[in-house]
Amino acid sequence: MHESYEPAKGATDGPGPRVLVVDDDPTVAEVVTGYLDRAGYAVDHAGDGPAALARATASPPDLVVLDLMLPGMDGLEVCRRLRARGPVPVIMLTARGDEDDRILGLEVGADDYVTKPFSPRELVLRVESVLRRARPGTDRQPVSAAGLTVDPAARRATRDGTELALTLRxxxxxxxxxxxxxxAYSREELMREVWGWEFGDLSTVTVHIRRLRGKVEDDPARPRLIQTVWGVGYRFETGRPAEPSEV
Structure with a gap:
């Protein structure tokens, strides 16, 4: 992890977004913190789960970079507790190459993940991407269908008037x-249009579809809104009944 990184123009003009880095490896934490600091972010660091939760309570971050393997309380539990408090974006770091570990991180609410060893510059770009998508876009008008409403300006979503606890993604x-x-959209199209990625692990889309169905469908096993289009991907319908579906 020895790359140069030039902060984006204007990144250092005043205090930037707050990023909490949670990693018990001093070398990794130092490198990640240094790159984020040079990119214009206000960076805090915690070496374990309890310290991370305490720092997040004392000074709520705009984003958390969270290692999966932590002493005492692992990153999955830290992510669960952070997500229970609010919709702060989380990027998970993992030294494991097993897809199951990446999916577990997404299942508990992580918005993105980076596998060690990683490029610090790539991590900074991922942070920028997640934070950029967390900000309201140019289309700030609420949109509604099938009892669901999203308000981009307020970052608020409701189902039949009841607020939904959704992650950023x-x-x-x-x-x-x-x-x-x-x-109908393929997983590749959804990754490009929603995530802003030209390439990546398509299981990321699959997991988020499954999680979203669990929050907006009456019966996630028989989705009538987010339907699977076999051989293509997914399609949003306004209420037509569907057959039992696997993601």
Missing amino acids: EFDLLAFFLRHPGR
Whole structure:
């Protein structure tokens, strides 16, 4: 991890977004903290789960970079507790190459993940991407369909008037579906349009579809809104019954 990184123009003009780095490896923490600091972020560091939760309570971050393997309380539990407190974006770091570990991180609410060893510059770009998508876009008008409403300006989503607890990616995915009903999208298209990635692990989309169905469908096993289009991907419908579906 020895790369140069030039901060984006204007990144150091005043205090930047707050990023909490949670990693018990001093070398990794130092490198990550240094790159984020040079990119214009206000960076804090915690070496274990309890310290991370305490720092997040004392000074709520705009984003958390969270190692999966932590002493005492692992990153999955830390992520669960952070997500229970609010919709702070989380990027998970993992030294494992097993897809199951990456999926577990997404299942508990992580918005993105980076596998060690990683490029510090790539991590900074991922941080920038997640924070950029967390900010309201140019299309700030609420959109509604099938009893669901998303309000991009307020970053608020409701189902039949009841607020939904959505992660950043789930919110963006639901907003995209509501704006494009009736059309089938492949996982590659969803990754590009919703995540802003030209390439990546397609299981990321699969996991988020599953999680979103669990929050917006009456029966996630028989989805009537987010339907699987076999051989293509997914399509948002406004209420037509569907057969039992596997993601």
